[in-house]
Amino acid sequence: MAIEVYRIDDRLVHGQVVVGWGQPLALGFIVLVDNLVAESEWEQDLYRMGVPPEMTVHFESTTSAMEHLREYRLRPEHGLLLTGDTATMRALVEGGASIGAVNVGGLHHRAGRSPRMRYVFLDPTEESDLRAIAACGVDVSAQDVPSALPVPLDDLLTRSGG
Amino acid sequence: MSDGTFAIIAAHGDLAEGLVSAVSRVAGAAAAAKLMPFSNATLGGTELADSLRQAVETSGARVIFTDLPAGSCTIAARRIAHERPDLAVVCGVNLAMLLSFALSPVGGAAAWELAVEKGRAAIRVAEEGAGGH
Numbered sequence: 001m002a003i004e005v006y007r008i009d010d011r012l013v014h015g016q017v018v019v020g021w022g023q024p025l026a027l028g029f030i031v032l033v034d035n036l037v038a039e040s041e042w043e044q045d046l047y048r049m050g051v052p053p054e055m056t057v058h059f060e061s062t063t064s065a066m067e068h069l070r071e072y073r074l075r076p077e078h079g080l081l082l083t084g085d086t087a088t089m090r091a092l093v094e095g096g097a098s099i100g101a102v103n104v105g106g107l108h109h110r111a112g113r114s115p116r117m118r119y120v121f122l123d124p125t126e127e128s129d130l131r132a133i134a135a136c137g138v139d140v141s142a143q144d145v146p147s148a149l150p151v152p153l154d155d156l157l158t159r160s161g162g
Numbered sequence: 163m164s165d166g167t168f169a170i171i172a173a174h175g176d177l178a179e180g181l182v183s184a185v186s187r188v189a190g191a192a193a194a195a196k197l198m199p200f201s202n203a204t205l206g207g208t209e210l211a212d213s214l215r216q217a218v219e220t221s222g223a224r225v226i227f228t229d230l231p232a233g234s235c236t237i238a239a240r241r242i243a244h245e246r247p248d249l250a251v252v253c254g255v256n257l258a259m260l261l262s263f264a265l266s267p268v269g270g271a272a273a274w275e276l277a278v279e280k281g282r283a284a285i286r287v288a289e290e291g292a293g294g295h
Contacts, residue, residue: 012207014237015174018232108210
């Protein structure tokens with residue numbers, strides 16, 4: 001399987017993804033699954049220009065990601081699949097994407113969200129999404145960078161610190 | 163302030179704050195007062211762009227210096243620059259770059275263009291050490 005990490009991160013492509021995970025995993029490609037970005041050339045240019053030349057970014061809607069996932073997994077390079085919200089990752093998992101583990105990498109402060117960790121704030125719908133993902137047999141944990149200890153979902157949902 | 167002599171430094175963690183502190187130490191408080199530090203800490207992509215947009219509007223800054231080209235600060239800054247053609251975004255900020263900008267007697271593009279030159283020129287291998295070729 002060429003996709004090493006399935007990550008939820010509301011900053012989408014940014015330093016932690018490109019450098020923090022990109023360098024130790026020697027990432028060759030990122031699959032950004034976001035319906036709005038998939039429809040906007042400008043948004044795609046914005047994220048494409050942020051990655052180093054040795055890395056490619058592929059933009060997919062939830063639907064097209066399901067269609068192309070097998071091809072990405074057959075690629076020889078290491079890859080990372082990224083969604084900006086829990087609902088998109090849930091849709092992939094419940095759509096049969098066969099994902100073993102989901103990394104909650106960053107869901108930051110926003111009105112209606114409660115702090116769980118420094119980089120994870122969740123509203124009730126997002127908690128429900130993560131529980132639903134876990135109920136499909138997926139290992140869900142929070143971890144911003146590879147050197148940090150992953151925090152399992154059950155532990156994450158009992159925390160109340162920002 | 164809208165004469166182009168003011169800038170925002172948007173960076174990860176406490177880097178922007180630290181750079182402004184360093185400018186103050188090297189060039190004085192008046193130079194540092196031309197620079198507004200901005201951190202991406204705790205903010206998601208949308209909130210980061212909103213907060214940075216507000217900082218640009220209240221400060222009158224015409225340039226945002228950011229750290230990583232792939233970083234969330236740069237993404238947010240470019241998003242705002244797309245809405246505002248009068249706003250420049252410069253990635254790869256360093257102290258030499260900021261000192262040049264903050265001490266420039268002129269504002270606008272001339273100030274940040276010179277700052278970019280100074281910032282680039284400051285990056286050099288001073289000693290190769292044992293690992294050099």
